[in-house]
Amino acid sequence: MIRHLSDDSIAILFLLVSGGALLFGDLLLLIAWPVALAGILFSSMHDDQGVVRFCGGIPLAVAVGYFSIPLMVISALLLIAMVAGVKDLLGGWMQVAVLLGGSALALLLIPGRDPFSAMLIVLILAALLSGILFLMEHAVSRTVRGDSV
Amino acid sequence: MRPTSLSRAIGAGGILTVAGGGAMGSTPAVLAGTLILLFLFSRAAVFFSGEKMVIRSIKIERDCDNLIVRQFGLITVTLSATADRPAGMTVSVRDHPGHGFTQVGELPVLDLSSGGDIRYQLRGITRGSVSFHGVVVALADGFFTSEITLGREEDRNPLIQVQPKGSPVLAIGDSLGYGDATSRRYISPSGSAVRSYRPYIPGDDTRQIDWKTTAKRDQLIIRETFAQRGEIPTIVLDLSADLSDNERLVGFATGTIEETLKVSHSVSLLVIAGGTVLRFLPNERQSHRVLAAIRDLPPAYRDHHFYRYAAPSDLAIRMKAASAGSSLDRWYEAVHQIRGIPAFEKECLRAFSRARGTSLLLFSSCTGDLSHLAMVTRAARRVGLSLHLRIPSSLPDGHLLSPLSPDSVEVI
Numbered sequence: 302m303i304r305h306l307s308d309d310s311i312a313i314l315f316l317l318v319s320g321g322a323l324l325f326g327d328l329l330l331l332i333a334w335p336v337a338l339a340g341i342l343f344s345s346m347h348d349d350q351g352v353v354r355f356c357g358g359i360p361l362a363v364a365v366g367y368f369s370i371p372l373m374v375i376s377a378l379l380l381i382a383m384v385a386g387v388k389d390l391l392g393g394w395m396q397v398a399v400l401l402g403g404s405a406l407a408l409l410l411i412p413g414r415d416p417f418s419a420m421l422i423v424l425i426l427a428a429l430l431s432g433i434l435f436l437m438e439h440a441v442s443r444t445v446r447g448d449s450v
Numbered sequence: 451m452r453p454t455s456l457s458r459a460i461g462a463g464g465i466l467t468v469a470g471g472g473a474m475g476s477t478p479a480v481l482a483g484t485l486i487l488l489f490l491f492s493r494a495a496v497f498f499s500g501e502k503m504v505i506r507s508i509k510i511e512r513d514c515d516n517l518i519v520r521q522f523g524l525i526t527v528t529l530s531a532t533a534d535r536p537a538g539m540t541v542s543v544r545d546h547p548g549h550g551f552t553q554v555g556e557l558p559v560l561d562l563s564s565g566g567d568i569r570y571q572l573r574g575i576t577r578g579s580v581s582f583h584g585v586v587v588a589l590a591d592g593f594f595t596s597e598i599t600l601g602r603e604e605d606r607n608p609l610i611q612v613q614p615k616g617s618p619v620l621a622i623g624d625s626l627g628y629g630d631a632t633s634r635r636y637i638s639p640s641g642s643a644v645r646s647y648r649p650y651i652p653g654d655d656t657r658q659i660d661w662k663t664t665a666k667r668d669q670l671i672i673r674e675t676f677a678q679r680g681e682i683p684t685i686v687l688d689l690s691a692d693l694s695d696n697e698r699l700v701g702f703a704t705g706t707i708e709e710t711l712k713v714s715h716s717v718s719l720l721v722i723a724g725g726t727v728l729r730f731l732p733n734e735r736q737s738h739r740v741l742a743a744i745r746d747l748p749p750a751y752r753d754h755h756f757y758r759y760a761a762p763s764d765l766a767i768r769m770k771a772a773s774a775g776s777s778l779d780r781w782y783e784a785v786h787q788i789r790g791i792p793a794f795e796k797e798c799l800r801a802f803s804r805a806r807g808t809s810l811l812l813f814s815s816c817t818g819d820l821s822h823l824a825m826v827t828r829a830a831r832r833v834g835l836s837l838h839l840r841i842p843s844s845l846p847d848g849h850l851l852s853p854l855s856p857d858s859v860e861v862i
Contacts, residue, residue: 352459359463359482363471366478373478377485384456389592390489392496392538399492407484412477419480420472424465427487434494438451438501438596445505445600 355384370412374404451497457593460490490593497594500536505598508533510585510605512545518611518651519574521701524554525610529585530567531560539591546599548583550576550612559588574612575701581606613651614705647671682733683710684718684807684835686826688814689728689750695815698842700744703813706840707744711737718805719743723750725794725822732805756794756821761828762786794822798829810835812856815842820854827854 339356358380366373378400382390391397411419453461464486471479513528531543541562547553554571574580584601647663650670663671687703689696703719710717719740721729728747734740760768765786772779791799802810810830814823816839830837839856 352456355456355459356463359467359486362482363467363476363479366482370478370481373482374485377482378489381460381486381489384460385489385493385592388538389493392493393499395499396492396496399495400488403488403492404485407481407488411481411484414477416475416477416480417472419477420468423468423472423480423484423487427465427491430491434451434491434498437498441502441505442598445598445602 451594451596493593500539504533516652525572528569542588544586546583546586550580577612580610682807684805684810686812687721689723690815699813707740730801759821795825802833811838813840
């Protein structure tokens with residue numbers, strides 16, 4: 302059942318602005334828009350308002366990046382803060398360190414590089430990090446189950 | 451660690467943006483996607499450290515009102531827990547009793563933010579020393595949830611001793627077997643021969659407390675007494691359609707077989723489901739063989755129904771009531787002469803003669819049609835066995851049991 306949520310109008314506004322900005326940039330619109338539309342549909346079905354803002358906001362954050370890369374970092378962080386809340390964006394020193402360190406590294410490495418190879422590196426690193434997290438979680442589960450580690 | 455729908459959307463959005471940006475040569479898209487993924491990993495790190503904090507600090511305290519119980523006896527468990535709770539994370543604890551117990555009703559969930567404790571009831575099913583499996587700690591924040599089973603030594607305490615419930619066969623006038631809260635209606639506890647003494651277990655009959663020894667040792671002591679006649683009991687297990695009743699009946703029959711084989715040199719087992727004979731083991735001396743025969747019993751089914759099967763005495767009463775020479779009278783007489791002994795009763799008779807027992811222990815839920823039980827009773831009476839009835843729940847109506855006229859009835 303699809304219902305109209307108050308956040309849908311915000312997301313549609315995001316889409317229109319980002320669409321206008323991206324139309325003059327490149328064809329990324331064809332990827333970013335379906336993502337945003339899928340998010341809107343998903344959130345309407347599951348009544349999850351955070352997802353609709355987030356999916357509508359991604360194309361806008363990307364569009365801002367075409368004007369200024371540092372400004373895009375700020376807009377992306379703002380988007381996340383809007384979705385998750387400021388408290389979850391700065392949840393302790395560890396998260397701040399991971400976010401700031403990672404953003405700095407990404408800002409230093411990605412802009413000068415070929416986007417395709419940058420994409421490959423980011424996806425491989427993400428897969429590795431997910432694997433490490435899974436193994437750490439598995440080790441914790443084994444310890445507390447009473448198995449030998 | 452499981453993602454919530456929000457973090458799934460963030461992850462999918464991040465990956466798609468990075469992939470789409472890379473494929474179309476858009477550096478801002480790759481960067482935006484990277485930032486989104488970074489945020490998700492930072493939340494995962496926060497969740498993981500919170501999870502470790504909870505696991506390190508959690509202290510589970512589980513109290514049971516009885517540490518030694520009879521099989522199928524009730525245990526009231528009180529569970530409390532304390533832990534350091536990370537900000538923004540909800541922590542709840544659920545007990546995980548394991549397969550040795552069955553829970554009575556729903557298992558409550560202990561929310562650590564509200565504190566306090568939870569109380570629930572279990573039944574001890576498996577005999578012997580049974581420990582809990584542990585507790586399940588459920589953690590959740592806005593992005594991830596996880597359920598961890600804590601099964602360390604300290605989370606599995608306390609150890610519950612579940613004693614068998616079955617009691618050996620006793621004839622009228624013999625002593626009580628050890629330990630039972632319920633009354634044995636037709637058996638007098640007097641005239642017993644003391645076999646040994648042991649500490650009191652909740653559920654034991656208080657009449658068996660030996661006050662002299664209790665005063666000497668300063669703790670409640672029970673006299674253990676056993677039958678003196680060296681009886682060879684025949685155990686008849688009548689499976690019903692109700693699975694939970696069956697479970698209890700099989701549990702008690704198993705306990706009884708084990709207890710009986712301690713004092714008698716052999717035991718006979720007849721397993722029936724309605725008018726169908728499923729197993730017969732005459733004069734078995736090895737308990738493991740009898741237990742093996744019980745363990746893999748097929749699901750109960752009834753091939754033959756004896757719904758309102760009129761006993762010979764019933765027929766005689768009806769024949770008297772009908773006017774002599776009437777068609778109804780002739781009909782009853784014909785039925786009485788032609789039908790003879792039913793096949794099931796014959797089988798029972800043959801089995802009981804072969805078993806050469808002196809008493810019969812009938813485990814039945816006594817629900818539904820009891821005609822087959824009347825046949826078992828008649829066969830037992832013909833061979834000269836005393837009948838002891840064991841029923842799992844409260845007694846059925848008196849008029850249902852009256853045709854059986856058992857020598858003793860015990861609610862198990």
